[in-house]
Every structure is written in structure tokens, then in C-alpha cells.
Amino acid sequence: MGRTLAEKVWDDHVVRRAEGEPDLLYIDLHLLHEVTSPQAFDGLRKSGRGVRRLDLTIATEDHNTPTLDIDKPIADPVSRAQLETLRKNCAEFGVRLHPLGDVEQGVVHVVGPQLGLTQPGTTVVCGDSHTSTHGAFGALAFGIGTSQVEHVLATQTLPMARPKTMAITVEGELPEGVTAKDLILAIIARIGTGGGQGYVLEYRGSAIEKLSMEARMTICNMSIEAGARAGMIAPDETTFAYLKGRPHAPEGADWDEAVEYWRTLRTDDDAVFDAEVVIDAAGLSPFVTWGTNPGQGAPLSSHVPDPASYEDASERHAAEKALEYMGLTAGQPLRDIAVDTVFVGSCTNGRIEDLRSVAEILKDRKVADGVRMLVVPGSARVGLQAVSEGLDVVFKEAGAEWRYAGCSMCLGMNPDQLAPGERSASTSNRNFEGRQGKGGRTHLVSPQVAAATAVLGHLGSPADLSDTPVSAGVR
Amino acid sequence: MEAFTTHTGRAVPLRRSNVDTDQIIPAHWLKKVTRDGFEDGLFEAWRKDDTFVLNRPERQGATVLVAGPDFGTGSSREHAVWALQNYGFKAVISARFADIFRGNSLKNGLLTVVLEQKIVDALWELTERDPEAAITVDLEAREVRAEGITASFELDENSRWRLLNGLDDISLTLRDEDDIAAFEKARPAHKPRTLTS
Numbered sequence A: 001m002g003r004t005l006a007e008k009v010w011d012d013h014v015v016r017r018a019e020g021e022p023d024l025l026y027i028d029l030h031l032l033h034e035v036t037s038p039q040a041f042d043g044l045r046k047s048g049r050g051v052r053r054l055d056l057t058i059a060t061e062d063h064n065t066p067t068l069d070i071d072k073p074i075a076d077p078v079s080r081a082q083l084e085t086l087r088k089n090c091a092e093f094g095v096r097l098h099p100l101g102d103v104e105q106g107v108v109h110v111v112g113p114q115l116g117l118t119q120p121g122t123t124v125v126c127g128d129s130h131t132s133t134h135g136a137f138g139a140l141a142f143g144i145g146t147s148q149v150e151h152v153l154a155t156q157t158l159p160m161a162r163p164k165t166m167a168i169t170v171e172g173e174l175p176e177g178v179t180a181k182d183l184i185l186a187i188i189a190r191i192g193t194g195g196g197q198g199y200v201l202e203y204r205g206s207a208i209e210k211l212s213m214e215a216r217m218t219i220c221n222m223s224i225e226a227g228a229r230a231g232m233i234a235p236d237e238t239t240f241a242y243l244k245g246r247p248h249a250p251e252g253a254d255w256d257e258a259v260e261y262w263r264t265l266r267t268d269d270d271a272v273f274d275a276e277v278v279i280d281a282a283g284l285s286p287f288v289t290w291g292t293n294p295g296q297g298a299p300l301s302s303h304v305p306d307p308a309s310y311e312d313a314s315e316r317h318a319a320e321k322a323l324e325y326m327g328l329t330a331g332q333p334l335r336d337i338a339v340d341t342v343f344v345g346s347c348t349n350g351r352i353e354d355l356r357s358v359a360e361i362l363k364d365r366k367v368a369d370g371v372r373m374l375v376v377p378g379s380a381r382v383g384l385q386a387v388s389e390g391l392d393v394v395f396k397e398a399g400a401e402w403r404y405a406g407c408s409m410c411l412g413m414n415p416d417q418l419a420p421g422e423r424s425a426s427t428s429n430r431n432f433e434g435r436q437g438k439g440g441r442t443h444l445v446s447p448q449v450a451a452a453t454a455v456l457g458h459l460g461s462p463a464d465l466s467d468t469p470v471s472a473g474v475r
Numbered sequence B: 001m002e003a004f005t006t007h008t009g010r011a012v013p014l015r016r017s018n019v020d021t022d023q024i025i026p027a028h029w030l031k032k033v034t035r036d037g038f039e040d041g042l043f044e045a046w047r048k049d050d051t052f053v054l055n056r057p058e059r060q061g062a063t064v065l066v067a068g069p070d071f072g073t074g075s076s077r078e079h080a081v082w083a084l085q086n087y088g089f090k091a092v093i094s095a096r097f098a099d100i101f102r103g104n105s106l107k108n109g110l111l112t113v114v115l116e117q118k119i120v121d122a123l124w125e126l127t128e129r130d131p132e133a134a135i136t137v138d139l140e141a142r143e144v145r146a147e148g149i150t151a152s153f154e155l156d157e158n159s160r161w162r163l164l165n166g167l168d169d170i171s172l173t174l175r176d177e178d179d180i181a182a183f184e185k186a187r188p189a190h191k192p193r194t195l196t197s
């Protein structure tokens, strides 16, 4: 019987298999950042172990880094201590590090692909749940905990139970104005935050094949929000073209050999998935969340749902709690929801294509009075690229704040936070209570919806904007 | 890792579903570089409310958390497990756990027990009626016992063996060092490297 993409990559990395035990899996690439690594390095030190494969390990600083005044000492002593701990650990163990201020610094899941380190058919791990992002290349990429980080540092392997596989087939054409973000939010709303539990999701079908690499990363990034172990997309010409010439992509004969292997990384026709979901792309529209988990979303054109409409008692209860926290009432049109802040960035939507699409909408328009808009590139390189295209000027002219790279308001470990009761439209991936700051209220949206919302002052899509961009001050 | 064989203690009923790790331990706690001292961060936002179940006098010293489905979703932060352990929890019972959280908990010796929702309901009712009620989580017998309730649970044999013996994963893996070295020898040249020699 044929095998799925995930099974092929898995099988190619099994170091040891024994009855009744998890497989021991070899890890091709280990990404580190400051938050989940200190206790792992500590563990190594205590047991007198080193890093087994420094050449498969790389670190960057992202969660705690400020996005303003990056040349000044970091104000928060606790954040500073954590970054200094990473620097000390990397120096002591010999790990390659891209610290704040370095041209390759940025959100760990933006940095790996951009350097060409994330490649088809590799296993990638990081002490961060959004490691699923790298699956866009046909890599098997898992978020892991700190104990596992230590395990990989010491052994370059992980004992893991073989996951089940689920196909998410998206056929057809995404309508104009509907993005990868809308698609993944709709998928999560459909299968639920626990729907992918125990599975590796494989996104496939004509709508997926048409997506750019960056859009594919947006999709795979949020697999974890459906509870999945990982998300994957089979590599194709789009993948190879993206990788070619990147700093760590194979070259010469290695490139040819690699591509030959990469072409085999497709689910066989006779392979059987443990579960299947089919989505019609043509039926989708811009999608936003109204609640406090990424599964609580609805089309922008619809209304805040009535908790009473849920049959399942725990879902009903969750919806009631969410509306209370979000300060929303059942039946309210989603478009009526006014926001204080718009955040564009994160490993979900902080890449150059995202910034371009936001700039396109903001050009010759103004951010609404009273709305604060932050644009944070996913990496320093993305920031430089945006500047070279003049996007930063567009953002600034529109009244948005253009910042340095990092996780920023995605989780507010740095000073970029929502104040209690403040409401945001955010291109990030989590709308949990307090995620963007204590008492903050988050609506997850696509970059296009974020940009239109910034101009309108309430949730909206580019289609809601008047045809001609308005001139300064007029709304 | 501390071994886990059997544990008996009072319980905290947490009637919420989808408790994500941002709720278990908010991000600003993640700046610490140690594995301890997270107890005050556990459910920090909810604990500001005096009526929150963890704040009730009758729940002090409880060691078993009985939670709603989809416990531990979201971020991979192992700090969530440390916070529960630092606070004094030995076991968490739920109808469904998020994968990464479950993996993290078992690596640290915090037993996560999956029971059907109707048993979780029964445990909630019992401990709400009688906060003194003891719940036993018996890993040897793979059984949860409380007044009027006996429920067996599943845990794969390998995880159980590691927990019962408190075994360190890394030393176990390093016994297979030869296999790892052999695998490394056969890796193709085109695989990515972070360092250029």
C-alpha cells in the first residue's frame, strides 16, 4: 500500500524502531530561541553533556526583543536577562546565534525558511508550537517542549509516537480578496481546536497548489491551532523556485540530487489517510474570529453568534465566556466592531507578501483617527526588503508605526501590548484571553482585513473601502 | 524525573474547556530562566477573582486537577507543566489533552489521565459535593478511584514504564548511540547545515 507524504518523511528519519516503543526519530534542523531554551541548556550543563550537532542547530532572538530603540539597552531587566542567557549559552556551547541587531535576526519561523534551512523532506523541531510553519516545504516540523529541546541538543533525536494522518483537500479557486489566512481560519472553525489532535494534516488540492510559499506557510503555521501535531504541503515547483539560491539551499550536484529526492515526496495515489476533510475554496469569504480561541471564527459578513445556538454544552459555555470577555453581544454584525489597535506581523503574516498587500491598501489612505497601527516585519531581512520597496514610507504616511522585527504584539512579551479592555485586529494566530496584553481583546484577521480595518476603524475588508483612496484626514 | 506510582489527594474541579497554556501560565512568566518558582503564575488572571475555584479555602492543598476537555492547548511552553507542579499538582484528569502539553507533562512526571467526559462529570460532582473527597490515581493499576467511582485509563506501556521508574529520556536514548551514529553516516550530503566549515 502507498504511503502519505508524512509517512514517507517519517520513515526516512527512523533511527530505531522497536515493538511497543516510540520510534526514535533523527532531527535535521533544530531552531532555538530565548524563551524555551534556558532550562534545556541548564540541563545539559548539569549532566555534563554538549550539543551533539552544532551544524544542525541555530538560534535567534525574537519573543522578548523590543521593536523600538533596538540600539539601546533593553529596558525590562527580566527580558534582558533572558536574552543575555541565550547569548551566554550559545557562546558557551558554540551555537550559531542571530541576536538583536543582526541582519538575520527575526521570528524563528521566518528565519529558517528565509535562510533556505527549511527544506523538503527534513525533520524540523523548535521549542515553539508554531514550528508547524515549516511544513509548508514538505518538512515534518514539530513544536516541542523544553525537555525535548534538551533531548535534541544532546542526541539530535527524539522518541516520538507515529502520528495519524489527515488530508485537508481544498479544491477550486479562492475568490478575489480571500487569502490563505481566511482559509485556515475557516478550516479551524470547521474542524475545531481539538479536531487535528494526534494528526499530521496534509493540505492538498488545486487551491493549495496555487498558493505561494508564503501563503502556504500561513496555512501550515496555524495547524497547531486545530490541535494538530504538524501541517504539511507537498513540495513542488513553487517550493523549489523559492529555495533555489538561498544561502543554505543545496548547490550544484547536491541541488540536483536534492530535487530528485524532493520530487518523490508526494502522497501516493493509493495511500490512505486516517481522516479526510474536503473544503470548497469558492465558498469562502474573509473570515475573522469573534471569540477567545482560534476556532471561534465566522465570515466577516456575518454576526456574533448566539451561544444558545450551540448544542454542545461545553461549546455553549465557552461561547458565553468568550462573549463576556470580548465585550460582545450575540447578533451584533461583525463589521460593527470598532478596534483600537491593528497589529500586522508575526510568524503567521509578517512576511514580505503580507506587508506588500497591506501597503497596497494603505497607499494614499489614512489610518482612522484614534486607531493605533503597528507594522512589525517578521525578520530584519523582511524589514530591509520592505524598506527597499518603499513600503515603510507608505505605512508611515498612512499613520501606522513601522517597527523592527520580532514577535512583538503577537504575545506581548516585549513592550508592545494591548491595555486592559483594548481591542485589536491582529494578523497573528492566537486570540486567547490576555494573549496580547492583560485584558486585551483580539480578533484574528488576514493582512488585507487588518489594513482595511485600520482605515475604517472597525472590522472590514478592502471591498468595504470607497473605490478611490481618500485623501489625508477625510474618512 | 521523579517516579510516579500511585497518588491520593483532594481535587480541584476546573469546569472550563479549552484551557490554553496562556491561561495556565501567562507569557510574562516565561522570562524566567529556571524550572521553579512558577506557582504564583498558575492561572494568574483567573486567580485575581476571589471566587475562582483555586482560591477557595477548601481547595488549598489539593493535588489533583480535574479539568474540562482540550486542556493545555496553544503554546508549547513546558512552563505550564512546571507551574502546575510547582503549585503542588501531581496529576491532571481531562477528557482530552493537547498533544504537546501531554508530552511535556509525562516527561516531567506530571501524570495526565484521560477519562471519558461522563467520568470527569462524576468526579466534578463528587468533589463539589464533598471537597474532602480523596481521588486516587493509580498508575500501576492504570485506575482512578474515588467514592463510588472506579475508572481505568489508558497509557502506553512505554510511557508508563518510564514514569513508574522515573527514567531520564536522554540517558535511555544514549544507549542507542551506535544506531544514531550509523544513521548519521548514511545521511545524504544535500541535507542543510547551519554552519559552513
Ligand code: SF4
Residues within 6 Å of the ligand: A062, A063, A107, A108, A109, A128, A130, A346, A347, A348, A406, A407, A410, A411, A428, A429
Ligand atoms: S510570532 Fe507569535 S506565534 Fe510566532 S513565534 Fe513569535 S510569539 Fe510565537
